[in-house]
Amino acid sequence: MRIKVDYVFINENLELIENACIDISSSSIINIESNCKDVGDIYFPSSIALPPLCNAHIHILDNALVEYGEDQKLSNLVSLPYGKKYELLKKLSKDTILKSIKEVLTEALNNGVLFLGALLEFGDEGVQYLRKIESLSPIIKIFPQPPPEQWNNVDAYIEILKKYKSIGMDTLLTLNWDELKLLDHVAREVNGVIKAHVSETLNLFNKRDFERLSLLTKVLLVHGTYITSDVYEQYIKVRNIPWILCLRSNYYHSRYVPDINLIQAHYKHNFPIAIGTDNSSWFTPSVLDEISFAYTIYRVMTNDRKLLAYLLLYASTIGCYKTLGIGYHGLEVGAPPIMLILQNPVFNYSHNITISLVKRGYSSEKILIAGEEIIPLPSTQMYKSKELRNILSKLSFLSFHKVN
Numbered sequence: 001m002r003i004k005v006d007y008v009f010i011n012e013n014l015e016l017i018e019n020a021c022i023d024i025s026s027s028s029i030i031n032i033e034s035n036c037k038d039v040g041d042i043y044f045p046s047s048i049a050l051p052p053l054c055n056a057h058i059h060i061l062d063n064a065l066v067e068y069g070e071d072q073k074l075s076n077l078v079s080l081p082y083g084k085k086y087e088l089l090k091k092l093s094k095d096t097i098l099k100s101i102k103e104v105l106t107e108a109l110n111n112g113v114l115f116l117g118a119l120l121e122f123g124d125e126g127v128q129y130l131r132k133i134e135s136l137s138p139i140i141k142i143f144p145q146p147p148p149e150q151w152n153n154v155d156a157y158i159e160i161l162k163k164y165k166s167i168g169m170d171t172l173l174t175l176n177w178d179e180l181k182l183l184d185h186v187a188r189e190v191n192g193v194i195k196a197h198v199s200e201t202l203n204l205f206n207k208r209d210f211e212r213l214s215l216l217t218k219v220l221l222v223h224g225t226y227i228t229s230d231v232y233e234q235y236i237k238v239r240n241i242p243w244i245l246c247l248r249s250n251y252y253h254s255r256y257v258p259d260i261n262l263i264q265a266h267y268k269h270n271f272p273i274a275i276g277t278d279n280s281s282w283f284t285p286s287v288l289d290e291i292s293f294a295y296t297i298y299r300v301m302t303n304d305r306k307l308l309a310y311l312l313l314y315a316s317t318i319g320c321y322k323t324l325g326i327g328y329h330g331l332e333v334g335a336p337p338i339m340l341i342l343q344n345p346v347f348n349y350s351h352n353i354t355i356s357l358v359k360r361g362y363s364s365e366k367i368l369i370a371g372e373e374i375i376p377l378p379s380t381q382m383y384k385s386k387e388l389r390n391i392l393s394k395l396s397f398l399s400f401h402k403v404n
């Protein structure tokens with residue numbers, strides 16, 4: 001099948017080419033040609049093609065608690081061990097939680113998100129929910145977090161890390177220095193990775209939670225809302241730590257977002273940056289929703305708006321794959337035959353197509369190409385697609401064998 005699009009972002013560096021014809025078989029991308037003269041088998045007018053989207057940080061269990069606790073402080077709602085969230089989740093039936101997890105995963109797929117990094121509350125119990133999902137799902141890298149009653153028990157953390165080679169931490173302050181050192185030792189032994197919320201609130205920053213990053217070999221930093229340039233230089237830059245941004249969440253809870261200059265520096269150093277949507281109780285799992293907000297809020301904080309848009313596209317795709325350890329490098333010859341196509345008449349008038357994608361992608365028509373199948377989103381056609389299922393299992397095999 002030969003498709004034609006107006007724009008496509010190709011290869012690991014997301015190079016933008018125009019009037020492209022892409023030859024696809026059911027097993028791989030065979031050829032990508034810029035400025036092609038023919039219209040292929042199918043032409044998508046006013047279109048941009050890009051690699052499938054990736055959401056590096058999402059809490060999927062709390063989709064069953066939408067808009068809870070609107071009048072309360074974040075720490076009262078989510079902090080271990082007494083956060084309201086845990087109490088409310090315990091009151092829900094397992095069937096309700098499972099149903100709501102399936103729904104948020106469907107919403108992710110319908111928005112072109114094929115890769116997720118999910119923090120799972122309640123340890124093994126959280127993981128069990130995912131084991132029960134038999135229908136099509138995005139590829140999920142799990143980060144189980146110990147149950148609330150074991151929130152400061154280092155043995156529970158070690159057990160999870162050994163079992164799953166990954167762990168999610170509410171905050172690095174939960175364990176003391178020696179316990180964290182021990183956890184890092186285990187992480188190195190099992191080639192595991194620790195995902196941690198860092199300096200999400202001013203209170204945690206003032207408690208200097210970031211200092212503990214120096215103990216950890218493989219860590220993914222979530223938030224960094226209050227990180228300053230001094231802290232960045234001393235604790236983050238020197239360690240090449242992947243940085244996951246959840247800007248809607250930060251702004252929603254504190255009217256504050258991470259320093260754009262540090263994010264741009266991180267990007268220029270070629271360190272991984274990823275987008276996350278955080279709690280599904282408050283935010284949609286759509287990466288396109290997230291980056292539209294991110295562009296709007298960061299625009300006046302930087303003079304280099306083209307760089308900002310490119311950075312956000314990178315963080316939604318290639319940067320997120322690197323952060324989660326996915327062995328997939330975007331749209332290139334030989335790659336699995338999958339891509340997202342966005343269509344919007346205004347793309348015809350755009351003076352900067354990357355900025356238009358980032359700002360308007362969420363409200364554009366979305367189409368998933370899976371091998372030789374063309375799947376409009378949202379649609380139940382997705383669930384019937386054998387090609388999509390095959391490609392996802394192939395991508396799943398490529399994923400999570402190594403984490404940078």
Ligand SMILES: [Zn+2]
Nearest residue numbers: 059197278279
């Ligand atoms: Zn989170």
